[in-house]
Amino acid sequence: MKIKNDILSCRTCVYRQLLFKDLNDFEYKLVNDSRTEMLYKRGEVIKNEGDQVNSFIYLRKGLVKLYKTDSNGKDHILSINRPGDFISLLSIFADEPYRFSIAALEETLVCDVKLDVLQHLIETNGKLAMHLFKKMSQISDEIIENQFEQAQKQVKGRVAHLLLYFANHVYHKNEFYLPLTRREMGELISITTENTIRTFSEYRKDGIIDQQGKTIKILDYDRLVAINKGG
Amino acid sequence: MKIKNDILSCRTCVYRQLLFKDLNDFEYKLVNDSRTEMLYKRGEVIKNEGDQVNSFIYLRKGLVKLYKTDSNGKDHILSINRPGDFISLLSIFADEPYRFSIAALEETLVCDVKLDVLQHLIETNGKLAMHLFKKMSQISDEIIENQFEQAQKQVKGRVAHLLLYFANHVYHKNEFYLPLTRREMGELISITTENTIRTFSEYRKDGIIDQQGKTIKILDYDRLVAINKGG
DNA sequence: TTTTAAGTATGCTATAAATCATCTATTTTT
């Protein structure tokens, strides 16, 4: 991890309006001055389960996984997050240490705002509070929706769902470099590494996807949608 | 459903301090005056997926299920909620219709506060906003924790987890009347009705639980904890 | 009260998925 000194201003941040659009100049300066930026390389752990929560973090660049390790040492990925996702927003007000770990899946730029600054702003700026509530509701809706989708699907359907998720909600195109190992994909959709690999092989054989290493291309989108629906 | 006219005052509500403890007399009156109370019988649907969200609802008495129906007509229960749980709190600010249905599992008394009143209070009372944020974070932590537990368990572990959940977090004792059918339990932990019944039979045979109809008694708590841990 | 429907219970069978084993390819580390 490398702390950046030449940090960018919130004023020029593309994500500013996602969160801080309702701040006046004074409030905005408060955020900007209490802020640090950190750069993480692929594989680096940003937060560890059990760490104290004393800041609100969000991504300006990169991709991360939120995960937990079970009693057998097996990891379970809760979600994959990219800029604009406001990782940890849901959890930071619970007065509890982090209940999951966060690691970078590619070079990731993290913006860190002290929690007491955010808390002060919430208590004094009702518009910001409502904005945050709305964001939290949307995130939780996604979690619930995802849980529901998972519950009704088995291996083939889950892999299809995963591919469609990355195509539609992360990369917004049908060809993308996905910096996840097959094991990590399995950890995300709760199936074994072998079955993840096997299903990819099958989809390749059936001409549903093309794949060169970690670059995936969806060839037959409709078929994938059908598999996703069917289970 | 029956609208109650002899509604109780928020002032005497045991759940008041869970949410509205930071209100002054004027604010408190706002809430109290915009409030309606409704009584639902077992089986009645309180909200339907797709319904417009225009109020914050919470339970004063009873037990409900939050659920969604999939494309095959199969229900999936997202959570079971009791008074104090603030059902729907997470979702109400998303500006979207309900993404799940809510139904009463036993006679349930629902308190309904207009959303615009709550929204106005949030924007003007920072303490209330922070209080709500904290509550939302706690709820989402529970959802995440539950998802994590589910993912690593199979049938026997899931049933054990379910029993421990009701014993520890809902009824706070080892003997309780659980107004859920075996099918509903299966819908909650994503296993078939047959496997739910089979596992109950097995636990009965092994002396882990005793069971008369819907009354369940945990006889060997430690064994259940061990099964829960083991998977 | 009788009829119908829904819930509980169990055995059997089919199927899906995990586990185990082995091999090759690709990264990472030294």
Next chain:
DNA sequence: AAAAATAGATGATTTATAGCATACTTAAAA
């Protein structure tokens, strides 16, 4: 650059779970 570790691939086997069938019981509806 060589060695070691990790990732990807695939077949064979075992295990877990779903699905189907059927009987009995309890609750709801006519």
